[in-house]
Amino acid sequence: xxxxxxxxxxxxxxxxxxxxxxxxxxxxxxxxxxxxxxxxxxxxxxxxxxxxxxxxxxxxxxxxxxxxxxxxxxxxxxxxxxxxxxxxxxxxxxxxxxxxxxxxxxxxxxxxxxxxxxxxxxxxxxxxxxxxxxxxxxxxxxxxxxxxxxxxxxxxxxxxxxxxxxxxxxxxxxxxxxxxxxxxxxxxxxxxxxxxxxxxxxxxxxxxx
Numbered sequence: 343x344x345x346x347x348x349x350x351x352x353x354x355x356x357x358x359x360x361x362x363x364x365x366x367x368x369x370x371x372x373x374x375x376x377x378x379x380x381x382x383x384x385x386x387x388x389x390x391x392x393x394x395x396x397x398x399x400x401x402x403x404x405x406x407x408x409x410x411x412x413x414x415x416x417x418x419x420x421x422x423x424x425x426x427x428x429x430x431x432x433x434x435x436x437x438x439x440x441x442x443x444x445x446x447x448x449x450x451x452x453x454x455x456x457x458x459x460x461x462x463x464x465x466x467x468x469x470x471x472x473x474x475x476x477x478x479x480x481x482x483x484x485x486x487x488x489x490x491x492x493x494x495x496x497x498x499x500x501x502x503x504x505x506x507x508x509x510x511x512x513x514x515x516x517x518x519x520x521x522x523x524x525x526x527x528x529x530x531x532x533x534x535x536x537x538x539x540x541x542x543x544x545x546x547x548x549x550x551x
Contacts, residue, residue, distance in 0.1 A: 344400050344471045345365050345549060346432045351466035351474060357454045359442025364462040365390075367434050369396065372404060375434040379408075382436040390441040393417035393455060396434035397425045412439075412455075416448050428463060435459050468549040474514040476501070476540030477523075485534060496523055503538035512545060 348526025351366045363380050369375045375396045383392045391410045391435055398404040400499050413436070421435050437455050446454060486509045493500060493513060504510040515523055527535060 344431060345429050345468055346428065347463060348467040348469050348548070351462055353462040353465055354443075355458050355461065356450060358450070359438040359457075360446070361438075361442065361446070362492075363438040363440075364449060364458045365436045365438070366462055367460055369398065369432055369434045372396075372398060372406070375404045375406070375442045375451050379447075380423060380439060386440075388440075388454070389438045391417065391439040392436055393421065393439070394434065394436045394498040395419075395421035395425060395459075397422070399431060399482050402426060402431045402507045404431075412446055412451060416451035417455040421459045424456050424459045424463070428460075428468075430463065430468065435462075447518075460481075469546045470549045471544045472547050473517050473542060474545050475517055475520060476512055477520075477541050478536070478538040478540050479527075480535065480536040481511070483509055485509075485531060486511075489527075489531070489535065492526065498523075512540065514545070515541075515543075520534040525532070525537045 344438070346368055347366055352363065354361060355364045363386070367378045369378060375398065379394050388391055391412050393408060393410045393412060394405055397408045407422045409415070417437065421437060425433060425435065428500040433467060437458055478487060479489065489511065490500070498513050500511055500513050502512045524537065
């Protein structure tokens with residue numbers, strides 16, 4: 343299961359008079375992440391720091407951080423730890439800090455940088471990618487209404503319906519729900535419906551945190 347943020351997002355917090363601006367972006371490659379970091383640095387070129395962390399890959403195989411002038415280990419790593427703890431990947435986080443005159447100390451910086459990333463993720467929300475397979479059914483007209491009710495009762499949406507010599511119905515179903523649904527189909531219609539399988543796709547589904 344791959345988890346990422348719902349969409350690109352920017353949030354801002356004030357901590358002891360310092361402005362912390364968290365910019366989150368969905369990325370697929372390190373090049374995209376580096377371009378985003380460069381964009382934020384250009385946009386906030388007068389800021390004291392533009393710290394970053396990103397994870398890329400289905401299992402967070404690529405991980406990078408930068409403290410951008412903050413004491414070593416007080417910015418990029420706490421940001422990365424939030425992404426790792428929440429199992430979020432293909433995301434680049436840049437936290438811009440405009441210093442407000444009050445030093446936070448190492449512990450305060452760690453809490454601030456990790457906290458603003460965590461809060462931004464809470465605000466924007468996350469999605470997971472679920473693999474689905476297309477199910478194609480061919481059935482007699484007299485079975486169509488009851489078949490349609492079974493499909494809807496399992497929270498599935500019909501993609502296509504063709505009315506020819508027989509009725510052809512197609513829909514996508516999560517791979518982990520496929521076998522259970524096919525058993526219901528067989529139990530209810532006793533083999534009177536022809537079942538074929540089509541393409542596979544990845545569907546984006548809101549993740550409840």
